[in-house]
Amino acid sequence: MIGERVKKYRLEKGLSLTELAERAGVAKSYLSALERNIQQNPSVQFLEKVASELGITIDHLIKDTVKEGQSGLDTEWEKLVKEAMNSGVSKEEFKNFLEFNKWKLKNEDE
Structure with missing residues (x-):
C-alpha cells in the first residue's frame, strides 16, 4: 500500500507527520488518512510533493520494490x-x- 510506504520513508527520514505535511504543502489530515490506509488513491501531484520532500521518486511510493540503482527517471533526465x-x-x-x-x-501566471 502507498500509505505504508509513505510512512516507512517518512520514519526513515526522521520526520513527524506534521513536519512532512508542512514541508510538502499537503494537508496533515489527508497524509494521516493515507498512512492509515483510509485514503488509498492519492493524486500524482500529492505524491510528487511528498516524494520530493522524502528525497525519493514516485516509483518508490507506488511500487513494492524499486531495484537498487533504478531511479525511475527516463534516460534523458538521468543524462541531465x-x-x-x-x-x-x-x-x-x-x-x-x-x-x-x-x-x-x-509569478508569470499572476
Whole structure:
C-alpha cells in the first residue's frame, strides 16, 4: 500500500507527520488518512510533493520494490542530472535553481 510506504520513508527520514505535511504543502489530515490506509488513491501531484520532500521518486511510493540503482527517471533526465553533477553543480545549487524556476513560473501566471 502507498500509505505504508509513505510512512516507512517518512520514519526513515526522521520526520513527524506534521513536519512532512508542512514541508510538502499537503494537508496533515489527508497524509494521516493515507498512512492509515483510509485514503488509498492519492493524486500524482500529492505524491510528487511528498516524494520530493522524502528525497525519493514516485516509483518508490507506488511500487513494492524499486531495484537498487533504478531511479525511475527516463534516460534523458538521468543524462541531465549526471551532466549537472559532473560539471560541479552542488545539490544545494540545483535545489536553488529549481526553487527559482518554480517562483518564476508562479509569478508569470499572476
